[in-house]
Amino acid sequence: MSAIKVIEREVLKEKPQGPMGFGQLFTDYMFTMDYKEGKGWHHALIKPYQNIEISPAAQVLHYGQAVFEGMKAYRQGDDIILFRPEENFKRMNLSNARLNIPEVDVAFLLDALQQLVRLEQDWIPAGQGESLYIRPFVIATEPYLGVHAATEYQFMIILSPVGAYYGDDQLMATRIYVEDEYVRAVRGGVGFAKVAGNYAASLAAQTRASELGYHQVLWLDGVEQRYIEEVGSMNIFFVMDGKVVTPELNGSILPGITRKSILQLAAYLGYEVEERRIAIEEVMNAESVSEIFGTGTAAVISPVGSIRYQDREVVINNGATGPVTQHLYDEYTAIQEGRKADPFNWCLKINKR
C-alpha cells in the first residue's frame, strides 16, 4: 500500500484537565483504510476525528460483522512506547479469520499506528495509571441484506486518553458474580475472537451482576457450565498453593495479551505457572486459593476480593489485594511505565521525530 495521506485539522481540541474516565474522550485524529473485493485494503488516511457516513444497509448494522482490538501507548519519561502492538494486530487477524473478514497487513498497520500516535503524542497523559487507549476496529460496510461475508469493509483506529480504570483506587478489590445461567461462549463459537457480538451478548449478565452489587461476571464454559473461563472483559488468574494458575485456552476464552504477558512475567519472577481446566467447585471449596485477579489491557491487573456462586460467597485474602497480585502488578506496570527495564522487549519505542 502507498504512503498514508494526512488531512490536517485547523483547530485542535482542548486536552482534558482532570479525570478522563475510559473511552469517552477522543483525540484530534483518526486513521482509516478501506477494503473492496478485488482491490484489497486501500486509501489509508489520517484525518480529523469525525463521524462516519455509512449506508443503513451496511452489514455491520444488521449482522455484526465487526472485530476490534484494544491496546495502549504509555509515556516513559521523555519516551513514548506502544505495549506489544504487534500482538494486537495478529489477534485481529485471528478474529478476522473467524468472521470471514479479510486479513490486515500487520507490518503496515504497525507503521500507520506509529505515525498516528506520533502525531497525537501530546494526548498521551503522564500520570500514574494513565495512558492513551488505542482502538483499532474493522466494520463491514457493504450495503446488502443478504447474510454473507461482506465485500466492503472499513478499518479504523481511534484514540482515547484514559485514567486508571477504577479511578484513584487502582487496586480496589472487586466482587465477582459467577454466572450460572447466561453463557458467553461455547467451543465451536466465537468466544476466542474479539468480535463485536460477544460484548452485546454479555450485557444482560453484567447488568444483573451490577444490580446484585457485584463488579464483574465470572463466566463458566458453555457446555457443562462448570469450568471457569474469564471475568468480564478480563482473563482470570488464581494463586493456588503458591502457583499462578489460569484457565487453559480452549476455543471459547479470549487469548488475552495481558494474560500471556503475566504468564511470562510470573515465570520470570520465579513463580510456578500453570494453564489448565479449573472447575468452579475447586475455587469455591479450596482453602488453597489465596488470591484471585483479572488481567486485561483496560484494567491491567484487577484483584478479586470475593466470589459468589449460587448461594455461597467466598471472601478471598480478606477482601484485600494479595502479595502475589501486588508483586505482579508492581513489576508489570513498572515495565509498561518505564520504571524498570523491559527484559521481554514488550515496549515498542516510538520515534518522536
Added chain:
Amino acid sequence: MSAIKVIEREVLKEKPQGPMGFGQLFTDYMFTMDYKEGKGWHHALIKPYQNIEISPAAQVLHYGQAVFEGMKAYRQGDDIILFRPEENFKRMNLSNARLNIPEVDVAFLLDALQQLVRLEQDWIPAGQGESLYIRPFVIATEPYLGVHAATEYQFMIILSPVGAYYGDDQLMATRIYVEDEYVRAVRGGVGFAKVAGNYAASLAAQTRASELGYHQVLWLDGVEQRYIEEVGSMNIFFVMDGKVVTPELNGSILPGITRKSILQLAAYLGYEVEERRIAIEEVMNAESVSEIFGTGTAAVISPVGSIRYQDREVVINNGATGPVTQHLYDEYTAIQEGRKADPFNWCLKINKR
C-alpha cells in the same frame, strides 16, 4: 409519541425492471426514530432513504448491540397487506430485552410501518413470489467505548423489493450440510433472539458448506452437538410417519414466525404436528423421514433434497419437493398472496388512501 414528520424527496428513483435479487435495492424512503435515556423514543421521521452519520465510537460498531427483524408486504390484487407485522415487533422486543435495548412501542410502530408502506406502495412488486421486504432494526449509537448498555439508539425501517428467494425455481430442493464443528448458539446465549452477532458468527460455517457444494448449514445444539436446531436463517421441519415435526423452542433456536404459522396451518389442514427434540441420528437413519423443509420469511418454504452429516449423505424424497411440502407451500403462499381466504387473520390490510 407525536405524529410522524415526513420529509419528501424531490426526485424518485427508477423502479426495478427485471430480477430484483434480495436486499440490494432500496426504496425512496426510510423511517427513523431516536432514543435517548431520560427522553425515550422520539423524533419519528419518514425521510428520503439515505446514508446515516454515526460516531466511530458508536457502540454498535464495537460491541454489536443491534437487533433486527424481517417481514414482508404483499400485493393481493388491488389490496396491499402486511403479513403478521405485530409478531415481528413483538419478537423485536424479545431481542431488545436480551441485549438490554429499550423496548419499542408495538402499536406505534404498526402505525408508522403502515404509513411508510402506504407511501411506498408503488414499490411492492406484483409477480409470483415477489414482495416488499421490510427490515426494521435498532442500533446502539452512543459514542462510548465502555462495555455497557448504551444510552442512545436509533431505530430504522428500510424497504427492499424482492423476487423469489431462489429465483425462478422457487421450490428448488436444497442440499444441506450438518455442521458438527462450528456452533451457532447455546442455551443461556442469544440464539433465540434476532441479534446481529449471531449472523456474523454463522458465516464461517456457511462459507465452508458452500465450498463443499451445499446450500445451507444445519445447526446442531451447542451442548451435545446432537440435537437439530435450525438451518441457515430458517427453521426446519420434518415429515415423519406422516406427521409434521419441528424442533421444540429451547432457548437457542430462533422462534420463527413462519415456523409458528406453518405449525398452525398444518394442524388446520389436518396434519398431526409435533414440536420435540430431534437427534441428528434419528434423521440420518430413519426410513420414516419422507420430507424435510425449511421455513423463513425470506425463502418462505424451502424443500431439502439431501442432508449430509459427517461422511454420510441421505437423499430425501429422491431430491424432489414432497407432497406435504408442496401442499403447505401452496396453501401458505395462497394466503399471503390473497389467492385464498385467510382463516387466521394473518394479513393486515393497509388502507391505501
